[in-house]
Amino acid sequence: MQQEIIDWFETEGRDLPWRQPDFTPWGSLVSEFMLQQTPVARVIPKLDEFLTRWPTPAALAASPSGDAVRAWANLGYPRRALWLHACAVTIVDKFNGEVPSNVDDLLSLPGVGPYTARAIAVFAFGGHEPVVDTNIRRVIARHNQGNADQGPPSTKRDLEVMAALLPSPELSPAFNAGMMELGALICTARNPQCEICPIARTCAWKNASYPEHVGPKKTVQKKYEGSDRQARGAVMKILREAHRTVTTSELDDCWPDKAQLGRAISGLLNDGLIELVADDSYQLPA
DNA sequence: AAACCGTGGCA
DNA sequence: TTGCCAAGGTT
Numbered sequence A: 001m002q003q004e005i006i007d008w009f010e011t012e013g014r015d016l017p018w019r020q021p022d023f024t025p026w027g028s029l030v031s032e033f034m035l036q037q038t039p040v041a042r043v044i045p046k047l048d049e050f051l052t053r054w055p056t057p058a059a060l061a062a063s064p065s066g067d068a069v070r071a072w073a074n075l076g077y078p079r080r081a082l083w084l085h086a087c088a089v090t091i092v093d094k095f096n097g098e099v100p101s102n103v104d105d106l107l108s109l110p111g112v113g114p115y116t117a118r119a120i121a122v123f124a125f126g127g128h129e130p131v132v133d134t135n136i137r138r139v140i141a142r143h144n145q146g147n148a149d150q151g152p153p154s155t156k157r158d159l160e161v162m163a164a165l166l167p168s169p170e171l172s173p174a175f176n177a178g179m180m181e182l183g184a185l186i187c188t189a190r191n192p193q194c195e196i197c198p199i200a201r202t203c204a205w206k207n208a209s210y211p212e213h214v215g216p217k218k219t220v221q222k223k224y225e226g227s228d229r230q231a232r233g234a235v236m237k238i239l240r241e242a243h244r245t246v247t248t249s250e251l252d253d254c255w256p257d258k259a260q261l262g263r264a265i266s267g268l269l270n271d272g273l274i275e276l277v278a279d280d281s282y283q284l285p286a
Numbered sequence B: 001a002a003a004c005c006g007t008g009g010c011a
Numbered sequence C: 001t002t003g004c005c006a007a008g009g010t011t
Helices: A002-012 A025-035 A040-053 A057-061 A065-072 A079-094 A103-107 A114-124 A134-144 A155-165 A169-185 A228-242 A248-252 A258-271
Strands: A275-278 A281-283
Touching: A002 A169, A025 A040, A025 A079, A025 A114, A040 A065, A057 A079, A065 A079, A065 A228, A103 A114, A114 A169, A134 A155, A134 A169, A228 A248, A228 A258, A228 A281, A248 A258, A248 A281
Parallel strands: none
Antiparallel strands: A275 A281
16 A cells, blocks of 8 residues: 555645745744645645745744734634744744754644644654544545544544554655545545545455445534634634724624624633733734 | 634535 | 535644
């Protein structure tokens, strides 16, 4: 399986920005943050803008965190922008301005979890680690376990399974990236393209005639329309686009349910995504 | 462990 | 229209 994945990736893998030979580890870190739950197509233009403005950790660390949040625009989950800014500060203060290359140092950074730490170690530094994302978990569930879907994640078990599949160290980046790419392009959640899959011959799910999913299922996302998350999003949109302080009464217009709006504002204050500047006005963090 | 955290595209 | 999904992380 390993060599088939690697060969397929060499010929069919996309020329994504973070796969260019001159892409920096900082670029990789920024791209991985943006790619956490945001589709590739929406990340690409924002990544370019972000790296043009802040080409190094030191550059971002020298700007207010609110500028990072504003530049994040509508990518979603704006706490990622705050964490990325905090990463830049830590990298300058504790790692001499250079993105660290080993998993433990990477895991010490805010917003860097099991996936992102290993993705940086492997893709930016050529490390030999198991990278586990939703694509890889789906490929393994189908091809190796004969199941239709990956089910809920279990970090420890997932990492062990992927570690057992790794080829020799020098092939590790291509294999990890190839597995992700296969899940993104061929072994997709809906309508997988088994006819052109490089590992269809050995796929346990296909060879069992595509049985229904067995075992626990992924937990379903709560409805977004009318949710607290949407209310937070409405507040953040006002603050991002204002480029100045905004009063409580101005925020009143952005959401009909005042109790929910109150929860959104206090939650955002608690997260550090907005700041109180007077007793009734707010701004993005300085 | 399960809920929470944005936003937009697609079937 | 509604639900599912998207290179996750934190609590």
